[in-house]
Amino acid sequence: MVKTIPFFLILISVVLLTYADTIDENVAPLLCGAKVFVEDSVVIDIPSLRDDECVWVIQTQKDRILVFTLISESFEDVQDYLTIHDGFRKDSPILQIENQKEYEASNKDLHPAIYTTSSVATLRSRGTRASVLQLKIQKAVECPFNLGANTACGRVVDETSCYCANFALRNRADQMIFCYNNYMKLVSLESYDEEQKIVFAWNVNSWSSLTDQQGEGNWIWETTGAPMIPGYVNWNSGEPSGAGLFGEEDCMAFPEFEGGWNDVDCYVEKAGICELHP
Numbered sequence: 001m002v003k004t005i006p007f008f009l010i011l012i013s014v015v016l017l018t019y020a021d022t023i024d025e026n027v028a029p030l031l032c033g034a035k036v037f038v039e040d041s042v043v044i045d046i047p048s049l050r051d052d053e054c055v056w057v058i059q060t061q062k063d064r065i066l067v068f069t070l071i072s073e074s075f076e077d078v079q080d081y082l083t084i085h086d087g088f089r090k091d092s093p094i095l096q097i098e099n100q101k102e103y104e105a106s107n108k109d110l111h112p113a114i115y116t117t118s119s120v121a122t123l124r125s126r127g128t129r130a131s132v133l134q135l136k137i138q139k140a141v142e143c144p145f146n147l148g149a150n151t152a153c154g155r156v157v158d159e160t161s162c163y164c165a166n167f168a169l170r171n172r173a174d175q176m177i178f179c180y181n182n183y184m185k186l187v188s189l190e191s192y193d194e195e196q197k198i199v200f201a202w203n204v205n206s207w208s209s210l211t212d213q214q215g216e217g218n219w220i221w222e223t224t225g226a227p228m229i230p231g232y233v234n235w236n237s238g239e240p241s242g243a244g245l246f247g248e249e250d251c252m253a254f255p256e257f258e259g260g261w262n263d264v265d266c267y268v269e270k271a272g273i274c275e276l277h278p
Contacts, residue, residue, distance in 0.1 A: 035059070038066065038139050040278075046082060046125050046133035056123040057088055060139040064278055066121050067159050069111040071134035081129055084114055085122040092122060103145065103154035105165075105201040113159050115140065139278045147182045147274070156201040157194050163187070164274045165202040172207045172251045175272030176222075184274035185209065188221035189254070191232050198273060199255050206271045210252035213266070216242070219252070236260040 032047055032054040039060075047054060060066055068084055075097040085092040095114045123135070143162030144153050153164040166178055172186075179186045186209040189195045209223040219228035219240075236256055240263035242248050249263035253270055256262035264270075 036137070038137050041136065041138040043071065043134055043136045046123075046135060048129040048132050053124060053126045058121045058123060058137055060119050062119050064119055064139050065142055066116045066119070067138045067140040068114045068121075069136045069138075069159065071136060073133065075112060075114065078133060081127050082123065082125045082133065082135075084116075085124065086116050087118060088120050088122050095121075101143070101145070103143075103152075105152055105154035105156055107154075107156050107158070107197060107201075110155065110159055141276045141278055143276075147178075152202065154201060157197045161275065161277045163198060163201070163276075165204065165206070166272045166274065167202075167204060169269035169271060171269055172211075172266045172272075175207045175270070176209070178272060179223075179274035182274060184276045185223035187273040187275045188224045188226065189232060189234070192234065195232075195234060195254065199259075202271075202273070203255070204271045205253055205256065206273045208252050208254055208261075208273070210261075211250055211266070212240075212248075212263075213250040216248065216250075234260045236262055239263055 032052070033056055035057045036042065036044065037059050044056070058066060070078070079096075084095045086095050087093075095116065097112055097114055100113065100115060125133075138160050140160040141162050143155055144164075146152050147164050147166065150168045151164055151166050153162060155161065156163045162184075164179075164182070164184060166175060170178065176186045186207060187198070188209045189198075209221050210219055210228060211222050212219045214220065220226070221228065221231075234254070236258045239256075239261060240249065240252075242263060249265050251264055251266040252261050253264045253268075254261050256264075
């Protein structure tokens, strides 16, 4: 005998899934459990005053992971009410805040976060609470402790991205190759805040992807293809000068001298900063 699912239940499911797919940085008040695909980020309400168990299956793109942060409470305070499972099976392990990676270089201002090891997670809530619990879920990239000898990695800017420093001195082309070989890109600075967080984590003179090799004075972030203007700029006074000993200074390194940018001959050996974003 074939079981018939009422049309209104099908309609509700379609609406919930469609709404979750398109929402970005908005609160999505959901029923007690749903399937949610995270394109970028979403905030869901965990209902209060429920005696039954609520189950959410959360998913993002296959080569990414999920990161969970609480809006106004700590994971330790809600662990008897909410659990986050690393996968969708009933026996998937529970992720604990105390078992998360601790990087030597990390942004200490970030909210405590729980990361999955794959693109799927299950949320289970049970028992009763006096108020609704708000949980932020974001798509993130995996971030290793390092990329080998003389390197270090960390979540130095936000919860979703990963930055790695290669302290081995290399010319700019070799630092570009090093990043690509590790599925990352040589850094492109998009804001003063991003730059300062990187410098605070690793105060080392490093190559960036900014160059005017393709046209003198036409500065482009090579790894993204974006022109420097009208974006973020932080040249030191008198820079770019183009005063290299062996030709034009066509590549940018930071931080230099006054703490800003300097154009440098691309063959000079410096450290490198790699980045990866969702």
